[in-house]
Amino acid sequence: MEMINHLLLTLDGFLGSAAYFPFVLLGVGLFFTIYLRFPQIRFFKHAWRVVTGKFKKPGVEGDTSHFQALSTALSGTVGTGNIGGVAFAIFLGGPAALFWMWMTAFLGMTTKFVEVTLSHKYREKTADGTMAGGPMYFMDKGLNMKWLGVLFAIATVASAFGTGSMPQSNNIAVGLEDTFGIDPFITGGVLSILLALVVLGGIKRIAKVTSALVPTMSVIYVIGALGVILYNIDNLVPAFLSVWQDAFTGSAAAGGFLGATFAYAFNRGVNRGLFSNEAGQGSAPIAHASAKTDEPVAEGMVSILEPFIDTIIICTLTGMVILSSGVWTQKHENVFQRADMQFIQGIYSDDNDADREQLFKHLTLQKSQVTPYSGMVELVDGVAQSPEFTLIAARSIAEDIRFSINDHPYTGVINIREGKLTDPRIMVDGKSLIHSTKLTTEAFTHGFFGESGKYIVSIGLLLFAFSTAIAWCYYGDRAMIYLVGIRGVMPFRVFYVAGFFTAAISDTTMVWNLAAVAIVIMTLPNLFGLLMLSKEMKQEVNKYWEKMKDK
Known part of the structure; x- marks a missing residue:
């Protein structure tokens, strides 16, 4: 598992975590924002009129209404990115990461407008x-680049697992285990059966389910989030200020958080923003292509609302819950995941400024004096005797460390090589920072609902993530139709459901790293295609408004 995780991190280093990627993603959004004269602002009101059926035409081809297409696309985006993804971004980059999620959403509103319009035109x-x-x-028929269409479709199938199936299942399982103590194996099994029952019904059943789930889950989550924000209302303004103040400087160390550079916060914020709203990834256009309309631009306008609802509203609520509650800088009791652990030589303290500086450099991949620890460690009742190492867990200095096997404190000698445990049986727990769903769950308990707040997260996560998995199965089977025809749909659905089950019992960090890689191999070809058709996009917009003059 560690080898697979290392491979994913290496790939991510050339893709989503590479310095060029945020500039490419934001650059395309900025280009179209200027080229089309800020459509996310000018067309915002009109988009609401379209989605409510103001310009509905009888007898046009399609499978779903504007609202159902929007709900299906939103169900694909409003998921773990809004709960675990925001928490993961703040965990990595501090408050500054939320600012760059906002920027990704604002420019992404235009990017999504473009990709949905062009995709609907060539459906x-x-x-x-x-x-x-x-x-x-549109790559095939608009650009005459079938090879690029095939590449994108293959990437879509891979992303269906890396974005839609596995992270969703994993986060549901983690959330239900932490809150209700339900075994991930049971969670994966039950939800896999329910997932199969929905997706076998095709887009019409998917649209009916998602159009009911999306409003329900949004209301539940918003109420829960406001319960925390209002309870910590004195911290709300400082939380907002920290997002803006840190945006171009990076986030300083605070509590157990050892800090993040501007470059790291920028990269993680943009990356998590893409995972949340998928603007530029090319996934939502697949859902919108089913809408009953003969006006591609009208459906493109509907999609402008997605990043606004998904990121600017829901992700902001999650971010303010985490920042105003203060839990993101606090260490909590948890079991350390192997992908999150590193043993380093020497004793470090986060109360020592010099130590914090060295650890900060180490975590932000700068040159530092920190070196991995190698050696034999004697344990008595799970506690290291005279340790010569510091354990970094979840990017923080771990405290109250205990080693065990099968939930029993271990007595004996363990081997640590190049900062990693060699015995796969050894479990390590103690206090450290937490991230992803666990961090959001903890934050929701610091409000008017108290410990009951975690149930809101679990229910919201269950509905968010399950609806995302439903939508992404549809995206994947449309890609299979493009690649091999109808015959490829059923085998894909079987493997998709199997992947959903497997991820429920897999390592959380590895699943997130898989998602980070899968997203980018789908996004880059899509952005290239959009730029190549920019002139055609502008022509389509102008023609649409010519038609609308008499309405």
């Missing part, structure tokens, strides 16, 4: 009578 009717669309179709 096709499949052999079973349903509509199929997405960037692979």
